[in-house]
Amino acid sequence: MRRVLRPRLWAIAGAVVFCLATATEARAQSDITGEWGPLYHEDQPDRVPGLGPADFAGLPITPGARQWALSWNASRLSVQEHQCQVHVLPYILSGPTRLRIDAERDVNTQRIVAFRQYISLWGQQRTIWVDGRPHPSDLAPHTWMGFSTGRWEGNTLVVRTTHIKQGWIRRNGVPQSDRMTTTERFTRHGDMLTYVIYIQDPDYLAEPIARSRNFARMSGLNEGNWIAATPCEPGEETAGPLHQVPHYPIGENPFVGEQAKQSGVPVEALMGGPETTYPEYRQRLPRSPLK
Amino acid sequence: MTWRLSAPLWRAVLVAAMGVQVVALAAQSTPREQARLDITGYWVSIVTEDWHERMMTPRHGDYASLPLNDTGKRAADAWDPAKATPAEACKPFGVAAIMRVPGRVHLTWESPSILKVETDAGLQTRRLVFDGSAPGRWRTNARGELAWEEGRPAVRTSARPRDWQGQSVARWDIAPDPAAVRTSLFFPGGVGTGPDGAGLVTPGRFGSLHVETVGFRAGYLRRNGVPYSDQARVTEDYDFRTEDDGTRWFTVTTVVDDPVYLAAPFVTSTDFRKENDGSKWRPLSCAEY
Numbered sequence: 001m002r003r004v005l006r007p008r009l010w011a012i013a014g015a016v017v018f019c020l021a022t023a024t025e026a027r028a029q030s031d032i033t034g035e036w037g038p039l040y041h042e043d044q045p046d047r048v049p050g051l052g053p054a055d056f057a058g059l060p061i062t063p064g065a066r067q068w069a070l071s072w073n074a075s076r077l078s079v080q081e082h083q084c085q086v087h088v089l090p091y092i093l094s095g096p097t098r099l100r101i102d103a104e105r106d107v108n109t110q111r112i113v114a115f116r117q118y119i120s121l122w123g124q125q126r127t128i129w130v131d132g133r134p135h136p137s138d139l140a141p142h143t144w145m146g147f148s149t150g151r152w153e154g155n156t157l158v159v160r161t162t163h164i165k166q167g168w169i170r171r172n173g174v175p176q177s178d179r180m181t182t183t184e185r186f187t188r189h190g191d192m193l194t195y196v197i198y199i200q201d202p203d204y205l206a207e208p209i210a211r212s213r214n215f216a217r218m219s220g221l222n223e224g225n226w227i228a229a230t231p232c233e234p235g236e237e238t239a240g241p242l243h244q245v246p247h248y249p250i251g252e253n254p255f256v257g258e259q260a261k262q263s264g265v266p267v268e269a270l271m272g273g274p275e276t277t278y279p280e281y282r283q284r285l286p287r288s289p290l291k
Numbered sequence: 292m293t294w295r296l297s298a299p300l301w302r303a304v305l306v307a308a309m310g311v312q313v314v315a316l317a318a319q320s321t322p323r324e325q326a327r328l329d330i331t332g333y334w335v336s337i338v339t340e341d342w343h344e345r346m347m348t349p350r351h352g353d354y355a356s357l358p359l360n361d362t363g364k365r366a367a368d369a370w371d372p373a374k375a376t377p378a379e380a381c382k383p384f385g386v387a388a389i390m391r392v393p394g395r396v397h398l399t400w401e402s403p404s405i406l407k408v409e410t411d412a413g414l415q416t417r418r419l420v421f422d423g424s425a426p427g428r429w430r431t432n433a434r435g436e437l438a439w440e441e442g443r444p445a446v447r448t449s450a451r452p453r454d455w456q457g458q459s460v461a462r463w464d465i466a467p468d469p470a471a472v473r474t475s476l477f478f479p480g481g482v483g484t485g486p487d488g489a490g491l492v493t494p495g496r497f498g499s500l501h502v503e504t505v506g507f508r509a510g511y512l513r514r515n516g517v518p519y520s521d522q523a524r525v526t527e528d529y530d531f532r533t534e535d536d537g538t539r540w541f542t543v544t545t546v547v548d549d550p551v552y553l554a555a556p557f558v559t560s561t562d563f564r565k566e567n568d569g570s571k572w573r574p575l576s577c578a579e580y
Contacts, residue, residue: 030466039558040356041356041357041358041557041558041559042340042341042356042558042559042560043340043341044355044356045343045355045356046340057342057343057346058338058339058340058342058346059339060339111490112490113490114490115490130490130491131490131491132491150490150491151490151491151492151493152490152491152492152493153493153495153497153532154465154466154495154496154497154498155464155466155497155498155499156497156530156532158493160535183534183535185530185532185542187499187528187530189499189501189528189544192544192546192558194528194530194542194544194560196530196532196542196560196562198534198540200536208534208536208538209339210337210339210540210542210562210564211339211340211562212340212542212544212560212561212562213560214544214558214559214560216558263343263350264347265343265347269346276338276342276346277337277338277339277342278335278337278338278393279335279336279338279393279394279395279412279573280571280573281338281346282346282347282393285346285347286347287348288348289347289348289349289350289351289372289514289515290343290347290348290349290350290353291350
C-alpha cells in the first residue's frame with residue numbers, strides 16, 4: 001500500500017506544481033475596491049481650477065454646443081437655482097475629488113451585485129450594478145450620476161451609464177445634454193487605477209470624447225483622510241432681479257479673443273470642434289512658444 | 292486491490308492533463324500569438340487632453356502639473372531655444388514623451404517577439420522586446436506616496452550607445468478567460484480574478500501590454516525644455532478596447548520615474564484610435580515637426 005501511494009502522491013504533487021507554475025495568466029489584478037486619490041499630472045488647468053471662458057480647444061463639439069457655451073456666463077453659478085448644481089458624471093472624476101469604491105454583496109449568495117462609489121466632490125454617491133439588471137425606460141428620472149451597469153472585461157470593469165442630467169463637459173460652460181451616454185473603464189495597474197471615460201452625446205458632440213485619468217491608491221497617512229461632505233445650501237448671492245439667468249446674447253461674449261490676445265492661441269482653435277483634436281491641426285498653429 | 296488497479300489510470304489522467312497544459316502553452320508560444328487581438332496598424336492620438344501643452348509649445352517656465360524637483364525647475368527655467376543645437380531637435384521626441392506627442396503610431400511585429408512602434412512625429416522607432424521578464428511595479432508607500440518596487444531585473448541594458456528610445460522589454464498581462472477558467476481541471480473555482488461573485492463577466496481574453504524602458508538619452512517631457520534625465524525609467528501599460536460604436540482604441544498609461552529631475556513619478560494616460568489605413572501618415576522629422 002505505501003509503495004503504491006508514495007509515487008502517486010509525488011505524481012499529484014508534481015502535477016499541481018506544474019500547473020501552478022504555468023498559470024501565468026492569473027497574475028494581473030482586478031480588485032478595484034478601496035480609496036483612490038487623483039493625480040493631476042495631465043489636463044490640470046482644465047480640471048483645477050478650470051480653463052478660462054471661451055476656451056473650447058480640444059473638444060469635438062457641434063456648432064450648437066459652441067453657441068450654447070458662448071452664451072454661458074459664469075455669474076450663472078450665483079443664481080440660487082444653480083448654486084448646488086454639481087459636476088455631472090462625465091466631468092466629476094476629473095475634478096478635485098477622491099474616490100472610494102466598495103463592493104456590495106447579496107447577503108444570501110455573497111455574490112457582488114454592485115460597486116458603490118463615493119465621490120468626495122459634493123459628496124456624490126453612485127451605484128454600478130453588476131447583477132445583470134437592465135437600464136430603465138428613457139422616461140425614468142435623470143440624476144447627476146445617472147444609472148450605471150457594469151461588467152468585467154478581464155481585469156477591467158466596464159461601466160455603461162445613461163440617464164444623466166443636463167450639465168457640462170468643461171466647467172466653462174460647454175454643455176452636455178441629457179441624452180449623453182458614457183462608457184467607463186476602471187483598470188488597475190499595480191497601485192494605480194487608470195480611468196477612461198468614453199463620452200457620446202448626439203446633441204452636442206460631433207465625435208465622441210475619450211478621456212483618461214489616473215488615481216493612486218491611498219494608504220498610510222492618506223488612507224481615511226477624507227473631508228466631511230458638506231450639504232449645499234443655496235442662498236441669495238446676487239443683487240440682480242430674482243431668478244434672472246445671466247447670459248451673453250449671441251455675438252456678445254466679451255471673452256472671445258481675450259485669451260487669443262494673451263496667449264497667442266488663434267481664436268478659431270479656441271472655439272473647438274473635432275478638427276482641433278487631430279494631430280494635423282497643429283500645422284495651423286504657431287510654432288513659437290506660448291506667451 | 293482497488294488502489295493497485297487504479298494506479299495506471301491515475302498516471303494516464305495525470306499525463307493527459309499535463310499534456311493538455313503543454314499543448315496549450317505551445318499553442319501560444321510567441322508573444323505575437325499571445326496577443327488577444329490584432330493590434331497592428333495605424334493609430335492616431337486624439338488630442339482632447341492637455342491640448343495647449345501638446346498642440347503648442349508652452350511658454351518658457353510653464354511646468355504646472357509636473358512633479359519637478361528643484362533641480363528640474365532650475366533646468367526648465369534655464370531652457371533657451373535660441374541656444375538649441377540641431378543635435379537636440381529630437382529631445383521632445385524621446386521615449387518619456389513620444390506617446391504624448393500629437394501624431395500617429397504604426398504598430399507591426401518585427402519578429403514573433405518584437406513589437407515595433409513607429410511614429411510619424413519625429414520619425415522615431417521603438418522596439419518592444421518580449422523576453423519573459425517580470426518587472427517591478429508601482430506601490431504606495433507608508434507615507435502615501437507612489438514609489439517603485441523592484442521586481443526581477445527586467446531591462447538589461449546592452450553596451451550599445453544610448454538613443455532617444457532606449458531599450459524596452461514587454462510582456463502581456465492577460466487576465467484569465469473566465470470561461471476557460473471555469474472548465475479548468477485543476478482550478479474549477481477560478482484562479483485569481485475568476486468571475487465567481489464578481490458580477491457580470493464578458494467571455495474572452497483581455498489584458499494589458501506592459502512595457503519597461505531604460506537606457507535612453509535625456510530629453511524633454513514638454514517641448515519648452517522641461518527635462519528628464521538618462522537615469523529615468525519609463526513604465527507603460529497599453530490597454531486595448533473596442534467601443535460599442537465599433538471604434539477601436541488603446542490607452543497607454545505612462546509613468547516616468549526620474550531620480551534627477553522629478554520629485555515623484557510623472558503619470559499620464561494617452562488615447563489612440565485605430566485608423567483604417569496609413570493614408571494620413573505624415574512623416575515629419577524632429578526639426579520639421
